[in-house]
Amino acid sequence: MLIAFGGLPGTGKTTVAQALARKLAAVYLRIDTLEQAFKACRSGPADIGAAGYLAAYGVASDNLRLGATVVADSVNSLQITRSAWRNVAFNAGVQIFEIELVCSDAAMHRRRVEGRKADIPDSQLRTWQSVLERQYDPWISAHLVVAEVVKDCLSKSNVTSLYARHRVAAQAYFRKIDRLVDCSAVNSRQSNRRRVGDASVMDLVTELRRRLDGVDTLLALSELPTRVQDAAGQLKEAAKSYATAVQGL
Numbered sequence: 103m104l105i106a107f108g109g110l111p112g113t114g115k116t117t118v119a120q121a122l123a124r125k126l127a128a129v130y131l132r133i134d135t136l137e138q139a140f141k142a143c144r145s146g147p148a149d150i151g152a153a154g155y156l157a158a159y160g161v162a163s164d165n166l167r168l169g170a171t172v173v174a175d176s177v178n179s180l181q182i183t184r185s186a187w188r189n190v191a192f193n194a195g196v197q198i199f200e201i202e203l204v205c206s207d208a209a210m211h212r213r214r215v216e217g218r219k220a221d222i223p224d225s226q227l228r229t230w231q232s233v234l235e236r237q238y239d240p241w242i243s244a245h246l247v248v249a250e251v252v253k254d255c256l257s258k259s260n261v262t263s264l265y266a267r268h269r270v271a272a273q274a275y276f277r278k279i280d281r282l283v284d285c286s287a288v289n290s291r292q293s294n295r296r297r298v299g300d301a302s303v304m305d306l307v308t309e310l311r312r313r314l315d316g317v318d319t320l321l322a323l324s325e326l327p328t329r330v331q332d333a334a335g336q337l338k339e340a341a342k343s344y345a346t347a348v349q350g351l
Contacts, residue, residue, distance in 0.1 A: 103171045103196050103324045104162060106187040108178030108245075109203035110238060111228045112215035118203060118248065119175035126173070126324060129165045131158045133176035138225045155183055159190050166194035171324055179238040188243070199317055200245035246317045307341050314338040 105128070107119045116132065123130040137154035144150070155176065162172045178184055184200065191198035205211040215230045228236075313319055314334060323331050 103320075104166060104174065104187065104191040104194070104198045105172070105321075106174045106178060106184070106198060106200050107176065107203065108184065108200065108241070110177065110179070110205075110211075110236065111233050112211055112218065113203040113205045114214075114248075115177075115203050116175055118201075119173050122321075123173040126171050126321065128171035128173045129162075131162055131172060131174045133158055133174075134225065135222055138222050142224065155186065159186055162187075162190050163194055166191070166196050177236075179236060181239045181242070184241070184243060197320065199320060200241075200243060201248060201317070202241050202245050203248050206249060307345050311338060311341045311345075314341075 105119075105122065107115045109115045116134075119132075120130065122128070133154045136157050137150060140150045140153050140157075158174060158176070162174060165172050174187060176183070178187070187200070188198055205214065211233075212230050215228065215233055218227055220227050314337065319334075323334055
């Protein structure tokens, strides 16, 4: 699985990406680190162009083909880079999850940009003016938007709690399915139709499909054996088929 982050400097990408990489024991690729390494190898003006991204695409591809989860941390501000990350995932035969971090409060964003300290040796941080002037294309592909992230919400205990709550909720939904879809006590065909097409059942099926497609669910599944991931995919397809069949009654 490839998790591709994006967002302007100062929105919290690195904080979130590193926390997620630790949680998933994933390979972590930071474009800033790669670009600084290229600059350190040059003498004079260090215009490295797209070298950092190109190197990251290659390293990500190698690790994805080895079965590792990769977390890519970059501004990812252009359609061309987002498309390139999707191609990396496609060529490796894995799923991609795109996550954009934003800060809608300009004053807060400026304080973050101007208050940062460089954590990469010899690197120069962006100024607030350069952030404002940076080209940032609209993000048109399906992705998760995380707004105004703070470090406290990404503590290890809270991340663990999020996964635990997800698993408990999933178990509760499975129990509801067992109860609601059991039509053994209903005799007539017409009653069976009403029961399987009942709004509460269909709402449950719809919610199940939505949750299975959710980024939290997919991230949790990535930690589990392949057979569990396959079963989740089959469950999603079964829910879709169920909804389609009931609509045809």
